Amino acid sequence: MKKNALRLVLTLSMFGICVLSTSTRAQLTIDIVGVGAQQIPVAVAGFGGNDALAQQVTSVIEADLARSGLIKTVNAAGLPRGGDLATVQFAELKTRGADATVIGAVQAANNGMLSVSFRLVDVPKQTQLVGLSFNVASKDLRATAHRISDIVYEQLTGEQGVFSTRLAYVSKSPGRFQLIVADSDGFNAVPALNSVEPIISPAWSPDGTRLAYVSFEGRKPSVYVQNVSSGARTLLVRAPGNQSAPAWSPDGSRIVYASSQAGGTQLFVANADGSGSRRLTSNGAIDTTPNWAPDGRIYFMSDRGGSPQIYRMTPEGGNAERVTFEGSENANPRVAADGKSMVFVKREGSRYMLAVQDFASRQVQTLTQGPVDESPSFAPNGKLIVYASVYNGKGILAAVSADGRVKQRLGATNADVREPAWGPLPALPK
Amino acid sequence: MNRLWKYSLAALAATTMVVLTGCSSTPEATTKVEDRTATTSIVAPNTGSDASTSGVGTAGSSIATVTAGGPAGAGNSALRDPKSPLSRREIFYDYDSFIVKDEYKPLLEAHAAYLKNNRNARIKVEGNTDERGSREYNLALGQKRSESVKRVLTLLGVSESQIDTVSFGEEKPRNPASSEAAYAENRRCDLAYSGE
Numbered sequence: 070m071k072k073n074a075l076r077l078v079l080t081l082s083m084f085g086i087c088v089l090s091t092s093t094r095a096q097l098t099i100d101i102v103g104v105g106a107q108q109i110p111v112a113v114a115g116f117g118g119n120d121a122l123a124q125q126v127t128s129v130i131e132a133d134l135a136r137s138g139l140i141k142t143v144n145a146a147g148l149p150r151g152g153d154l155a156t157v158q159f160a161e162l163k164t165r166g167a168d169a170t171v172i173g174a175v176q177a178a179n180n181g182m183l184s185v186s187f188r189l190v191d192v193p194k195q196t197q198l199v200g201l202s203f204n205v206a207s208k209d210l211r212a213t214a215h216r217i218s219d220i221v222y223e224q225l226t227g228e229q230g231v232f233s234t235r236l237a238y239v240s241k242s243p244g245r246f247q248l249i250v251a252d253s254d255g256f257n258a259v260p261a262l263n264s265v266e267p268i269i270s271p272a273w274s275p276d277g278t279r280l281a282y283v284s285f286e287g288r289k290p291s292v293y294v295q296n297v298s299s300g301a302r303t304l305l306v307r308a309p310g311n312q313s314a315p316a317w318s319p320d321g322s323r324i325v326y327a328s329s330q331a332g333g334t335q336l337f338v339a340n341a342d343g344s345g346s347r348r349l350t351s352n353g354a355i356d357t358t359p360n361w362a363p364d365g366r367i368y369f370m371s372d373r374g375g376s377p378q379i380y381r382m383t384p385e386g387g388n389a390e391r392v393t394f395e396g397s398e399n400a401n402p403r404v405a406a407d408g409k410s411m412v413f414v415k416r417e418g419s420r421y422m423l424a425v426q427d428f429a430s431r432q433v434q435t436l437t438q439g440p441v442d443e444s445p446s447f448a449p450n451g452k453l454i455v456y457a458s459v460y461n462g463k464g465i466l467a468a469v470s471a472d473g474r475v476k477q478r479l480g481a482t483n484a485d486v487r488e489p490a491w492g493p494l495p496a497l498p499k
Numbered sequence: 500m501n502r503l504w505k506y507s508l509a510a511l512a513a514t515t516m517v518v519l520t521g522c523s524s525t526p527e528a529t530t531k532v533e534d535r536t537a538t539t540s541i542v543a544p545n546t547g548s549d550a551s552t553s554g555v556g557t558a559g560s561s562i563a564t565v566t567a568g569g570p571a572g573a574g575n576s577a578l579r580d581p582k583s584p585l586s587r588r589e590i591f592y593d594y595d596s597f598i599v600k601d602e603y604k605p606l607l608e609a610h611a612a613y614l615k616n617n618r619n620a621r622i623k624v625e626g627n628t629d630e631r632g633s634r635e636y637n638l639a640l641g642q643k644r645s646e647s648v649k650r651v652l653t654l655l656g657v658s659e660s661q662i663d664t665v666s667f668g669e670e671k672p673r674n675p676a677s678s679e680a681a682y683a684e685n686r687r688c689d690l691a692y693s694g695e
Binding site: 265269286289296297327334357414421 | 561562564631635636638643646663677
């Protein structure tokens with residue numbers, strides 16, 4: 070399966086300076102093209118113990134933190150490696166401008182397991198902020214590094230980390246479409262679906278176990294629901310015409326989708342097993358790209374007012390309220406997890422770019438410049454948005470912070486990638 | 500769900516977590532080790548420890564790869580004879596428009612005549628768009644294009660039951676380039692008789 074993974078390359082630059090030149094084995098192109106106003110400088114001092122494994126953990130954490138945009142990784146070359154607090158060179162770290170340092174070790178444990186321990190240390194105060202140790206199987210080493218990144222990020226920023234999440238996206242190469250599921254840094258990319266026909270609009274179930282998507286394999290667009298770990302999948306509804314644009318209800322029990330079964334393109338809703346489908350909108354216009362907000366309302370695009378604009382309605386259907394008023398065309402609404410804002414695609418002239426609208430103030434902020442930015446998807450912490458873009462004539466994924474300050478490009482070397490969907494936080498026992 | 504829980508529980512059992520307590524404001528390595536295995540609140544993700552599955556990912560479960568079946572192959576048909584007006588199968592559109600232009604009237608009249616004389620024949624109208632705009636909007640626009648052709652055919656007396664409409668949106672461009680010429684080629688409805 071792994072051989073099917075995308076071959077991707079990492080370059081990471083910040084203000085044109087390469088800050089991560091260690092021998093990372095990352096598969097993603099990550100270009101950070103803008104950074105936050107304030108970044109916390111952190112030295113990932115290097116894990117001790119088994120050299121190759123320690124270096125892998127160090128690289129993953131360093132790349133994660135740099136990618137977050139809120140943290141700046143400080144040159145850690147030459148600093149002592151290992152998880153021992155006594156060896157931390159506070160004076161040297163201060164000289165290098167680090168406010169915090171991550172130290173740790175990877176060692177063999179019983180039964181072929183690995184012991185991964187780390188400490189996050191406050192440099193000015195010379196105190197440990199957090200220290201944890203995990204016993205894990207070697208195949209889970211990268212995931213453990215992501216978990217450490219999440220803990221470090223949360224300690225330093227107060228925000229939930231999303232390094233342990235997964236992305237789904239569509240990869241197109243000549244004669245082949247693949248629905249890919251990968252770690253949030255692009256590693257461990259595995260196709261969930263191979264097809265010679267187009268695949269669009271993947272959507273994660275809220276629990277992260279299933280993907281709904283549109284496949285053209287039946288010579289028309291139809292919505293399928295697939296269990297990610299077993300591969301079991303079902304056609305959502307068997308109906309005339311196109312079925313597309315699936316979106317899950319917040320509790321994962323229902324799916325709203327667009328259908329042409331009654332003529333035009335209108336919104337329908339069904340239980341996630343396809344039963345009980347019914348029509349939600351009834352007009353001669355195009356209603357599509359629904360998104361089910363945390364408050365239960367359904368946001369969608371409609372051209373009922375003459376131009377494509379964003380509307381919202383209750384899940385019972387009926388009267389819809391117009392939400393966007395600026396611009397000639399607004400589509401693809403995605404409401405943030407806190408329900409306070411939405412990201413969408415707005416058209417300006419011939420350019421398509423992302424914008425966010427704050428519901429309370431109705432203020433719209435443009436996040437990207439286009440010219441072909443589409444399919445935005447919020448990270449579960451609401452701080453980052455992944456979207457599809459075009460760079461050097463090729464489809465790439467890109468990410469922008471919700472305040473528009475931090476931008477990164479994530480591209481594949483030998484395929485067009487598009488239609489990203491950011492998965493939910495992993496279901497950890499609480 | 501059950502499977503995920505199985506993984507999570509397996510992960511929990513296989514994973515021990517220890518808290519290293521660095522206590523004082525001095526950088527001493529007086530590491531009191533607290534074993535929280537029984538009450539762990541943090542588990543390494545991606546510990547789907549099902550050895551029989553190639554586990555990847557970070558959400559506690561593996562990914563199975565599925566291969567979709569392809570569409571039925573299209574065969575040849577006498578209707579494809581280039582000498583017949585019925586071999587003309589394309590209707591092109593202006594940008595963001597689903598209006599069938601007058602120049603396609605003779606073409607659609609020929610197909611309408613054939614369909615009226617062959618009540619068992621069925622035709623599929625496939626709507627396509629250029630790549631500009633959102634994929635789902637284009638799917639809907641392609642549907643409007645295919646329905647515009649259906650409307651013309653039914654006005655010419657063809658039974659609705661003989662006409663299927665479908666949209667491929669921007670997903671199956673004839674010309675994959677990003678140029679005005681390519682866009683014009685891709686804003687199109689194709690006609691296909693069933694069995695072809």
